[in-house]
Amino acid sequence: MNPFLCFVLQAWNPSSCQVSSMETSRFLRDYAVWEINAFLWISLITITYFLSYKLFKLFKLWNQACKIPGPPSPSFYGYFTTLSKQNLTEVLSDSHEEYGSIVKLWLSPKQLLVSIKEPEIIKEMLLKAKDKLPLTGKAFNLAFGRSTLFASSFDKVESRRESLASELNVRLLDRANLIATKAVDHIMAELHQNMTKGSINCKMTSQHMAFTLLGATIFGDTFLAWLKSTIYEELLMMVAKDACFWASYSVIPFWKQGFWRYRRLCTELKWLTQDLVQQCSKYRQYRHMEPSANLGMEAGVFLQDNISLQEINGRHNVRDESCGNIMSLLFHGCLTTGGLINNMLMRLVTHPEIQHKIYSEIIMAKKGSEDKAQPVVEKMPLLWATIYESARVMPAGPLLQRCSLKHDLRLKSGVIVPAGAILVVPMQLVQTDDSSWGNDAGKFNPYRFLSKTEKTSASPNMDASIAELKDQRKCTFVLKDPNKNPAFLPFGSGARACVGQKFVTQGVATLFASLLEQYEVRLRSGSKTNSKPSTNYSMSQDFLSSELVFARRNN
Numbered sequence: 049m050n051p052f053l054c055f056v057l058q059a060w061n062p063s064s065c066q067v068s069s070m071e072t073s074r075f076l077r078d079y080a081v082w083e084i085n086a087f088l089w090i091s092l093i094t095i096t097y098f099l100s101y102k103l104f105k106l107f108k109l110w111n112q113a114c115k116i117p118g119p120p121s122p123s124f125y126g127y128f129t130t131l132s133k134q135n136l137t138e139v140l141s142d143s144h145e146e147y148g149s150i151v152k153l154w155l156s157p158k159q160l161l162v163s164i165k166e167p168e169i170i171k172e173m174l175l176k177a178k179d180k181l182p183l184t185g186k187a188f189n190l191a192f193g194r195s196t197l198f199a200s201s202f203d204k205v206e207s208r209r210e211s212l213a214s215e216l217n218v219r220l221l222d223r224a225n226l227i228a229t230k231a232v233d234h235i236m237a238e239l240h241q242n243m244t245k246g247s248i249n250c251k252m253t254s255q256h257m258a259f260t261l262l263g264a265t266i267f268g269d270t271f272l273a274w275l276k277s278t279i280y281e282e283l284l285m286m287v288a289k290d291a292c293f294w295a296s297y298s299v300i301p302f303w304k305q306g307f308w309r310y311r312r313l314c315t316e317l318k319w320l321t322q323d324l325v326q327q328c329s330k331y332r333q334y335r336h337m338e339p340s341a342n343l344g345m346e347a348g349v350f351l352q353d354n355i356s357l358q359e360i361n362g363r364h365n366v367r368d369e370s371c372g373n374i375m376s377l378l379f380h381g382c383l384t385t386g387g388l389i390n391n392m393l394m395r396l397v398t399h400p401e402i403q404h405k406i407y408s409e410i411i412m413a414k415k416g417s418e419d420k421a422q423p424v425v426e427k428m429p430l431l432w433a434t435i436y437e438s439a440r441v442m443p444a445g446p447l448l449q450r451c452s453l454k455h456d457l458r459l460k461s462g463v464i465v466p467a468g469a470i471l472v473v474p475m476q477l478v479q480t481d482d483s484s485w486g487n488d489a490g491k492f493n494p495y496r497f498l499s500k501t502e503k504t505s506a507s508p509n510m511d512a513s514i515a516e517l518k519d520q521r522k523c524t525f526v527l528k529d530p531n532k533n534p535a536f537l538p539f540g541s542g543a544r545a546c547v548g549q550k551f552v553t554q555g556v557a558t559l560f561a562s563l564l565e566q567y568e569v570r571l572r573s574g575s576k577t578n579s580k581p582s583t584n585y586s587m588s589q590d591f592l593s594s595e596l597v598f599a600r601r602n603n
């Protein structure tokens with residue numbers, strides 16, 4: 049019988065008054081022992097259940113993973129140690145060659161990576177797997193605070209993605225030319241100034257151009273007039289650089305001074321973002337404007353329409369989330385757009401014949417246009433083809449990554465990828481694969497995105513973005529839709545595809561139309577670079593950070 053129950057029954061018995069104090073203390077000791085035993089048993093059962101569940105999941109993972117082809121693990125710790133010495137894309141390239149279009153790689157006994165190289169299966173996977181790796185969301189969260197655009201779970205980002213996509217692709221696209229032209233004028237003025245110093249660094253300049261283009265898009269004129277933009281750009285890049293490192297700690301490293309220094313930088317960045325948002329709101333109130341009535345979106349999509357400055361100051365949740373979204377978007381946009389601009393500049397200096405043809409195209413398009421001040425980028429197919437080809441040969445990142453956090457992923461081919469496994473698409477392998485791109489897949493050739501036609505008038509089948517060019521031989525080139533090739537993935541695809549694709553390509557086209565009309569871009573003599581960079585899997589840093597000269601044209 050329960051000792052506590054015995055004690056209560058004895059308490060009803062009058063003779064129990066003579067129970068000695070010794071018996072009472074023995075009873076209390078027994079009772080304590082009983083309670084401790086019960087607690088230990090419950091803990092043991094819970095821990096055993098928890099461990100068995102984990103073990104069951106591990107066996108299930110191993111069992112499901114056995115059916116996916118791939119190289120055996122080099123050690124108990126998987127490929128993790130090997131990958132620090134060898135490039136992951138090279139390892140995946142060898143594995144795909146040996147094991148086919150879907151391969152697995154053990155990163156650790158619990159961490160399975162599945163790589164897919166076949167374009168049709170990739171499309172299917174990118175549609176079905178809607179979550180991103182938890183580490184990515186954690187890094188964004190640590191650096192920029194709560195964000196509803198780059199979180200790992202799809203449920204958290206779905207609605208904000210939609211509102212941003214409609215803002216960028218519906219409301220702003222009509223005015224994308226105008227926004228880019230304003231930003232480009234600003235960039236060109238800075239470029240004129242910098243050229244007095246001689247050459248400029250390609251990588252830094254590209255990043256700055258991307259930052260200005262995006263800032264003007266989100267904040268409009270206010271951004272272009274904002275005095276703190278230079279310090280903001282530096283701080284944004286500093287914060288972004290170390291985000292993954294600090295996020296990789298599973299416990300916050302509060303004992304490290306470096307971590308607190310990093311947190312201070314993050315706070316400073318947030319204050320600056322708030323300052324910029326407030327400048328925008330003041331400007332809007334002063335001009336009695338609707339959000340987005342100015343050139344850019346005036347942070348309207350983030351701040352939600354009709355929120356006044358006082359409200360913004362009072363509603364911390366709205367402000368924190370909006371700031372997180374603005375900072376993460378600026379970071380993602382700057383890094384990717386800067387990379388694309390950098391890559392394009394370098395391709396143009398190493399392929400002067402293409403630069404020359406784009407210049408002829410710009411002059412011809414301008415001659416046929418009524419508005420001489422606005423570059424008519426729709427009439428420049430070679431320029432668009434160069435953008436797509438640059439994005440193809442050197443994508444913004446080596447991998448597209450996804451995961452399905454809750455459910456196993458069943459592919460039509462019969463392969464089942466267990467929940468929680470890391471799914472990756474090796475971008476350089478897919479985008480330079482001979483079977484999708486032909487024998488010259490490794491070469492930079494923008495003409496692969498153009499088809500020749502003898503007709504000089506526009507075909508009725510052309511879509512809006514398709515334009516035509518008459519070159520010296522009077523033949524016409526028509527731009528193909530790059531997204532028709534399932535192996536074209538610089539902006540991803542499926543549920544988490546980039547929402548900025550249309551907008552950013554329009555902006556970059558406007559930027560280069562103005563830039564190449566006014567300048568011929570050359571490598572500074574003596575600047576070190578491969579004259580024809582190859583698309584090997586490790587990008588050449590020499591190639592990416594060369595010194596350039598912008599020589600003014602005599603138009």
Ligand code: HEM
Nearest residue numbers: 198381384385388444538539540541544545546547548552
């Ligand atoms: C050259 C420039 C850019 C490139 C190459 C690029 C590329 C990408 C890629 C590869 C992804 C992941 C797609 C996937 O996993 O399927 C992505 C996501 C995203 N991009 Fe971009 N991007 C660029 C510029 C921009 C710009 C300018 C914006 C907005 C102004 C933007 C907004 C986004 C957003 C919001 C996501 C996150 C989608 C999500 O996680 O659900 N991107 N981008």
